Amino acid sequence: MKKGYRYGSAALIALVMSDGARAQTGAPVAPPEVPAGSVPDTAPVAPDAAPAAGAQEDAVADIVVTGIRQSLARAAEIKRQSVNVVDSIVAEDIGKLPDLTTASALQRVPGVQVVVGGNNEIVGARIRGLEDIVTTLNGREIFTGVGRGFSFQDLPAEALAGVDVYKSNSADRIEGGVAGGVNMRLRRALDFKELTLAGSARATYAKEAGSDDTINPAVSALIADRWTTGIGDVAAMLGLSYQRNEYARPIAWNDWTRSTNAAPTSTTPNLQAPTGFAAGTEFGHYERPQANVSLEWAPDTDTTLYVEGLFAGYRGNVLQARPTFRAFTGTSFTATAGDRCEDFGVGPDGYYAGNLRTPENPRGTGTVQNLCNATGYTVRGVEYYTATVANRARTDIFVAATGFNKTIGALTWNTDISYELSKNRNDSFRVDVGKRIAELIQERDVDHEVRAITPGNPMNDPAGLAFTNGMTxxxxxxxxxxxxxxxxxxxxxxxxxxxVQAGVRVAKRVASFEQYLGGPPAPGGSFATPVAGAGLPSDLLISAPGVPQMNDGATYLQVDPDYLLDEGFKRQLRTLYRISPDRPGFDPTRDYDARERNYAGFLQARYALSLFGALSIDGLVGARLTRTDRRIVGAGRVIDPATSTSRVVVVDRTTSDTDLLPNASARVDFGGGLQSRFNYSQTLSRPSFSQLNPGLSYVVSYVNTIQNSGSGGNPDLRPQKADSFDASLEYYFGRSNYVSAVTFYRDITDRVVTGTEARTIDGLQYVISTPRNLGSATIKGVEVSGQLFLDFLPEGLDGIGVLGNFTVIDSEVTTPGDRLQGLSLLGVSKYNYNAGFVYEKYGVSARVIYTYRSQYYDADITNGLSLRPIDIPVGLNGIRAAGRLDFGLNYDLTDHITINVAGTNVTGQRTRSFESRPDFVREVRNDDTTYSARRTVQLLRWGAR
Incomplete structure (x- = not known):
């Protein structure tokens, strides 16, 4: 073949992984290359009978599978060949979706649920409702900071060759995920056969971010080559990417509800109403630089040696402006009564009380009051303040690894040595300014349109503003x-x-955390020191981004957050607040150091046999033995009964646990594309270091509507364990079509949840968040998924395909006597689904997908301040059902240039929360809508070498 250059789309990464071939025939697609230190869980599939020569030629001539369809076909083949229950995304899939990060791509996987973070990105991932996931990168454990998990949004999708979501386990996989595991596969040098140059540039417009000319850039580049030398094949690859995003996320919420009988100036008693209204916007910008490198040497066909590395970074200026109105401080308070009246447990302060006074409990402090719901209120002469928060955040993750793969006859030997360093830092500074304003009119609507109006918008007038609350x-x-x-x-x-396969793993984990959290009250007390005349810069106050639910989005004044990022200005403020101008030292009650050693070994065997006709069966039987030795040193406060004062005491705890994790699986192939699989495995998740921290820390609130709070760890937490069962029936047909149904069941013991409890420390009451082992819980459900390309339609329409998945989950806390007994697990939605259309023809690749997640509860607020009816024994924070519509459109302008336009959340879906039940409206978060345009170019040099 003549030497030359060839151009194609950078999004079609499989193109270079298959030696530049854009076409696929009916042959199975090879599964992803498996990293050193592990073996594939994919079993060989018996090839179909070879077609006649003429038929084969016709297939090659007629069947051309590229782009989205090729990626979906590859993902289906990985699913089909795997002994485990696995769903995958390959590089073309991520590149062709309107998704910028791994986290946003994962929401397309059956049974995976995600949430929208503060910066309007998709964050987190839950497999079948559970967040306890072990994350690996090329088969190696990876984490962020001192956590067990990895922030998926911090790894740009451009860096990946694919992502595999494991929902069942086998002995060769690293333990640590009750829910399952996610393996992210980076590209490797030997994946490329020839010189490859690729690049892309994308511009994204975010609707909430501000001006129309705000464009967020993202660029990526890749270079790889392979050389045949006298010492074998040598290959090198370098990938780079960079993103910069400006964002804004407006929020509005009702404060804790309270009996109006406790409002000193209330003219409408016997109602339960929010004690205030608040709104705000998180805004700012962040950058994500990323680089990954791979060097591989194959001296012969049986040996590969490699060195590879990854750097993933995050730099962000996270800014917030939060106006808050203390409704019960007004000179007059008038509420509008709704038509629903119930009995509430009310304390002397008008907030929730669980300790009710009854004949059996005469010392109870709370009483039962029959209160009607307030649908809105008007308050005059109300206290108002705007909190300005500026946080400079930075994360750096470095991973380096080396190893080899060696085959000697029937023996395959893999060894991998790796090191990860993950560092995270946050510097956050908060100051509040406020005053009394003439009037606040608040609406509390059951449709979650939380709204408030301040006639004349006095928050945009600097007159009368003073420092209030505390500096933090x-x-x-x-x-x-x-x-x-x-x-x-x-x-x-x-x-x-x-x-038969056997292996060992030895790992040493070190984690350290240190923190200062606190600050003094406002100088002279709240509203005592005016902002004007305080000797601060004249341009200290600027206009904050408006919130649609407050004054219809009008701006208001806040302290310029850029000043709060400057250390010189911070010194000025510390002096003004009458403390040392120097940066405060870390608080020993918040610090901890952890050391953990893990030793694991496994043994498993794969069997495969033909029964009769086309019927065959294969599977794995094995076990993994793991031991963890841990030491964690923290500090806590204890009360001296003699003096009734607290002191700091260092706590040093050592724990160990040993676990045997068996697994067994069977895949039955009935022939003709029909197969079934059955999997059993025992899995575990270890508590995070912050959950194990024996220290206790707390903060005194300077705001009378905000409770004193604190948090403490629990060094006696046990690992969560689960007995996991999966069974599936799958049918694969045509060139890239399948339908699958999977049932699953998890019996979980020692699940860790964080609850709240009231504690009295130095005479003050605090609500302390503490993790505990819940006891037992179950989760079960069904996943149905499939994809179908309508090749039978007439020319032009035969490029249409449909795809979708639907998951129903039933979970329950089964611990006898626990306050959550009988309720569903926190964070678990009963239903979630994806439904979409794809089209691929004439150089066009298009996809429209709708993703839905039903209502769920994400936190236990039983001991919070907010009122709830006495017939609701447990207070929970709930998230309403929501769905998002995304699209992506690619068009090949030429053989070497592809353009893409994409949109996310184009219907403008919002995140809406409530307390205990939907009519107790809590919060509305305005999720962003984005539109992007991208151009990709790929240069391939190919030919004989």
């Missing part, structure tokens, strides 16, 4: 490291016993 600094640093060595060997047999 939150300075924290975290650092985590991990050394790990993995080695395994697999010996192939020729018979019913297909292979």
């Amino acid at each position: 600094e939150d300075i924290n640093r975290s650092k985590g490291t991990l050394w790990a060595v993995m080695s395994d060997a697999k010996y192939d047999f020729d018979g019913v016993l297909d292979y």
Whole structure:
């Protein structure tokens, strides 16, 4: 073949992974290459009978599968061949979706649920409602900071060759995920056969971010080559990417509800109403630089040696402006009564009381009051303040690894040595300014349109503004490291016993965290020191982004957050607030150091046998033995009964746990594309270091509507465990079509949840958040998924495809006597689904997808201040059902240029929360809508070398 250059779309990464071939025939697509230190869980599939020569030629001539369809076909084949229950996304899928990050791409996977973060990005991932996920990168454990999990949004999608979501487990996989695991696959040098140059540039417009000319850029580049030399094949690859995003997310919410009988100036008693209204916008910008490198050497066909590395960074200026109105401080308060009246447990302060006074409990402090709901209120002469928060955040993740893969006859030996360093820092500074305003009119609507109006918008007038509440600094640093060595060997047999595999892993994890959180009250007390005349810059106050639910989006004044990022100005404020101007030191009650060593070994065997006709069965049987030794040192406060004062005491705890995790699976192939699989495995999730921290820390609130709060760890937490069962029936047909149904059941013990409890410390009451082992819970459900391309339609319409998945989950806390017994697990939606259309023809690749998640509860607020009826024994924070519509459109302008336009959340869906039941409206978060345009170019040099 003549040497030359070839151009194509950078989004079609499979193109370069298959030696530049854009076409696929009916042959199965090869599964992803498996990293060192592990073996594929994909079993060989018996090839179909070879077609006649003429038929084969016709297939090659007629069947051309590229782009989105190729990616979906590859994902289906990975699912089909895997012994485990696995769903995958391959590189073309991520590149062709309107998704910028791994987290946003994961929401398309059956059974995966996500949430929208403060900066309007998709964050987190829950597999079948559970967040306890072990995350690996090329088969190696990866984490962010001192946590167990990884922030998926911090790894740009451009860096990935694919993502595999494991919903069942096998002995060779690293333990640590009750819910399952996510393996992110980076591209590797030997994946490329020839010189490859690729690049892309994208511009994104975010609707909430501000002006029409705000464009968020993202660029990526990749270069790879492979050389055949006298010492074998040598390959190198370098990938780079960079994103910068400006964002804004407006929020409006009702404060805790309270009996109006406690409002000193109320003219409408016997109602339950929010004690205030608040709104605000989180805004700012963040950047994500990323680089990954791969060097591989194959001296012969049986040996590969490699060195690879990753850097993923995050730099963000996270700014907030939060106006808050204390409705019960007004000179007059008049509420509008609704038509629903119920009995509430009310304390002397008008807030929730669980300790009710009854004949059996004469010392109870609370009483039962019959209160009607307030649908809105008008308050005059009300206290108002705007909190300005400025946080400078930085995360750096470095991963380096080396190892080899060696085949000696029937023996395959893999060894991998890796190191990760993850550092995170946050410097947050808050100051509040406020005054009394003439009037606030608030509406509390059951349709979640929380709204408020302040006639004349006095928050935009600097006259009368003074410092209020306290100044708060939150300075924290975290650092985590991990050394790990993995080695395994697999010996192939020729018979019913297909292979036997054994391996070991030794890992050393170190984590440290330190923090200062606190600050002084306003100088002279709230509203005592005017902003004007305080000797601060004349341009200190600026206009904050408006919130649609407050004054119809009008701006208001806040302290310029850029000043709060400047250390010189912070010194001025500390002096004004009558404390040392120097940066405060870390608080020992918030610090901890952890050391953890993990030793694991596994043994498993794969069997495969033909029964009769086309019927065959294969599977795995094995077990993983793991031991963890841990030491964690923190500090807590204890009360001296002699003096009734608290003192700091260092707590040093050492714990160990040993677990045997068995697994067994079977896949039955009935022939003709029909198969079924059955999986059992025992899995575990270890508590995070922050949950294990033996320290206790707390903060005194300077705002009378905000409770004193604190948090403490629990060094006696046990790992969560689950017995997991999966069964599926799957049918694969045509060139890239399938339908699948999976049932699953998890029996969970020692699940960790964080609850609240009231504690009295130094005479003050605090609501302390503490993790605990819940006891037992179950989760079960069904996943149905499939995809179908309508090749039978007439020319032009035969490029249409439909795809979708639907998951129903039933979960329940089964711990006898627990306050959550009988309720569903926190964070679990009963239903979620994806439904979409794709079109691929004439150089066009298009996709429209709607993603839906039903209502769920995400927090236990039983001991919070907010009122709730006495017939609701447990207070929970709920999130209403929501769906998002996204689209992506690619068009090949030429053989070497592809353009893409995409949109996310184009219907403008919002996140809406409530307390205990939907008519107790809590919060509205305005999720952003984005539109982007991208151009990709790929240059391939190919030919004989």
